[in-house]
Amino acid sequence: MAKKEPPKFPLLSYIDELVEGLRGDVPKAMKHWDADAIHDSRVATRRLKAALDLLKPVLSDEHLKPFAKVLKKLRRRLGPMRDLDVMIDHLHELKSRPHADAVAWLLDRLTSERESARKESTAVGAPARVLSRLGTWWGLREEVEEACEATDSLLAESLHQQLDSFAEQADRLTAAPAAGSDPSSRQDPHAVRIAGKSFRYTLEMAAVQGHKLPSGIMKSFKRMQESLGMWHDYVVLTERAMQTSLQDLLPHHNADLAARVLELSKLLLKRATHHMDQFSRLWLQTGGDVARAVRLTFPLTKSLVPDSAVEPPSADVSESPAEAKSSPITTS
Numbered sequence: 621m622a623k624k625e626p627p628k629f630p631l632l633s634y635i636d637e638l639v640e641g642l643r644g645d646v647p648k649a650m651k652h653w654d655a656d657a658i659h660d661s662r663v664a665t666r667r668l669k670a671a672l673d674l675l676k677p678v679l680s681d682e683h684l685k686p687f688a689k690v691l692k693k694l695r696r697r698l699g700p701m702r703d704l705d706v707m708i709d710h711l712h713e714l715k716s717r718p719h720a721d722a723v724a725w726l727l728d729r730l731t732s733e734r735e736s737a738r739k740e741s742t743a744v745g746a747p748a749r750v751l752s753r754l755g756t757w758w759g760l761r762e763e764v765e766e767a768c769e770a771t772d773s774l775l776a777e778s779l780h781q782q783l784d785s786f787a788e789q790a791d792r793l794t795a796a797p798a799a800g801s802d803p804s805s806r807q808d809p810h811a812v813r814i815a816g817k818s819f820r821y822t823l824e825m826a827a828v829q830g831h832k833l834p835s836g837i838m839k840s841f842k843r844m845q846e847s848l849g850m851w852h853d854y855v856v857l858t859e860r861a862m863q864t865s866l867q868d869l870l871p872h873h874n875a876d877l878a879a880r881v882l883e884l885s886k887l888l889l890k891r892a893t894h895h896m897d898q899f900s901r902l903w904l905q906t907g908g909d910v911a912r913a914v915r916l917t918f919p920l921t922k923s924l925v926p927d928s929a930v931e932p933p934s935a936d937v938s939e940s941p942a943e944a945k946s947s948p949i950t951t952s
Contacts, residue, residue, distance in 0.1 A: 629768045634828045635671050638664045639757050650747040653738055655705045658698050665695040670821035674778050678767045683760040690753040704734040707857045722884040729864050775826045776918040782819045783914050789815055794900040813848040820845055837913040840906040847899035854892035861885045
């Protein structure tokens with residue numbers, strides 16, 4: 621059997637695979653509420669966003685915006701269900717005394733919320749409508765294919781830019797606060813988490829293009845990002861536990877259970893703090909190695925596009941906890 625020829629433009633093949641995977645996962649996510657399909661769909665939209673951010677300087681808004689818009693709306697539509705899946709999974713891990721009663725109470729409330737989120741999503745529109753809008757990829761694909769020669773230059777510039785931004789934020793986050801400093805002026809950990817995701821996805825695209833980091837470096841960075849992800853999971857769960865208790869007027873109706881929910885919230889916040897501390901240790905221990913490896917592996921060369929056209933990845937507001945219930949995909 622003849623050996624299969626490697627793709628001439630690996631990043632384009634990678635994007636094609638993400639779009640095709642999304643087309644397969646969307647019906648399972650939106651019709652059967654498959655937790656893995658919901659998760660995979662969300663991750664695919666994020667990776668596709670990272671690819672669009674990378675190639676934006678050489679793409680036209682005419683074709684870029686429609687595809688980016690459907691990805692953003694899909695990510696927002698699936699977001700509340702994914703958040704609830706994650707919270708429920710973490711609570712199942714905690715079903716042991718002395719927090720069993722509080723966990724059972726919160727599980728019941730979150731399970732009910734998830735059912736409501738599913739019904740709301742069903743009422744908005746059928747998966748077929750979303751799949752048809754994913755077809756806007758084909759209008760954009762030709763432009764992406766023409767961007768082949770610019771890709772390596774864009775990757776190097778984007779990675780250096782993202783590394784500088786992430787390192788600056790991570791340094792501020794892990795630095796000991798100065799005496800008498802305003803706590804509100806400290807670096808937002810959520811912003812560091814989002815920057816880390818974008819940086820990781822861009823590193824993955826570089827590897828697809830044949831530019832891999834030395835062994836162990838990517839693993840170190842993934843561990844840092846996973847620590848930030850677990851911090852976020854437990855912070856969101858802590859907030860939801862306290863919010864739900866207040867919304868249900870639990871202290872008024874059942875003071876003993878309200879006290880147990882408060883103790884559960886303290887445990888969840890303690891776990892969040894543990895994962896943030898873990899990120900800080902990892903960054904201080906291996907952050908320098910990651911930075912050096914990126915700078916050596918991706919040396920900057922003369923850009924194929926004007927410097928003014930190269931932009932950092934745009935912030936994705938749908939990643940913010942405050943946007944968890946943003947506008948879903950409409951049927952119009």
